[in-house]
Amino acid sequence: MxxxxxxxxxxxxxxxxxxxxxxxxxxxISESSRLAEEAKKxxxxxxxxxEKGTHFPDLEEITRLNAELETTSTxxxxxxxxxxxxxxxxxxxxxxYAQVYRQEQEELRTASDNSVSQEQDDSALxxxxxxxNAFYKSNRLSIKYQLECDDxxxxxxxxxxxxxxxxxxxxxxxxxxxxxxxxxxxALNNNKDMQLRVAKFLSAPSNMRDGMxxxxxxxxxxxxxxxxxxxxDNGGTKIRKRE
Numbered sequence: 582m583x584x585x586x587x588x589x590x591x592x593x594x595x596x597x598x599x600x601x602x603x604x605x606x607x608x609x610i611s612e613s614s615r616l617a618e619e620a621k622k623x624x625x626x627x628x629x630x631x632e633k634g635t636h637f638p639d640l641e642e643i644t645r646l647n648a649e650l651e652t653t654s655t656x657x658x659x660x661x662x663x664x665x666x667x668x669x670x671x672x673x674x675x676x677x678y679a680q681v682y683r684q685e686q687e688e689l690r691t692a693s694d695n696s697v698s699q700e701q702d703d704s705a706l707x708x709x710x711x712x713x714n715a716f717y718k719s720n721r722l723s724i725k726y727q728l729e730c731d732d733x734x735x736x737x738x739x740x741x742x743x744x745x746x747x748x749x750x751x752x753x754x755x756x757x758x759x760x761x762x763x764x765x766x767x768a769l770n771n772n773k774d775m776q777l778r779v780a781k782f783l784s785a786p787s788n789m790r791d792g793m794x795x796x797x798x799x800x801x802x803x804x805x806x807x808x809x810x811x812x813x814d815n816g817g818t819k820i821r822k823r824e
Contacts, residue, residue: 598739625733628677632670652768656752660745667741674737678730759803763810783811 756775760766769776782793782804794801 598736621729621732624681625736628674628733632673651751651755652765653752653755653772654768654770656748656755660748660752663741663745663748670737671734674733675730678733759799759807761803761806763807766807783808
């Protein structure tokens, strides 16, 4: 099995998607290469506009999003929706470039001056291996066309990760944060370990609470609002009611 080429050390810590690649002064780009690069960018742009489009939320949606509290449940739902949409995007992107590849092959075939006439049946090629091999070599695409799909996939995935990773970090932070209210406590239903830890803290005697504050690095100002609600609630009847 061929190993993947390891990146050069000089590129460590750099973002190739965010940096433009300077062209060396002694390098001349041919007109055909420039046009091929522009065509590649245009194909990807056409797919993005067709499949992703431009979404401008209406006033009702903006109001709903602004009013929605950022809890572990809402963040997790956004992450799941984002992953589902990305999977659909990848499926559509591969199908799009498969069609691009097919179209390029068809155009190359019709433009080639083959020794076999268009009217002749393809079985003539199959009967003569040398003719079939020559036909393949004259019609196969350059490696740059094969890499175009990989480049597009990398760019779309990079864009996806730019949105996904901050949400995942926010989910981790919210999951580790001590809830400030009973509603926030119940919003931890996707993090049962944290919910159980908080419940043990609330029901523990005061001397054990001090130890848990140090162990889990909770500040007193973080735990006091929920602790006050818990004590006013006669030992947490509202907390147990939803469990």
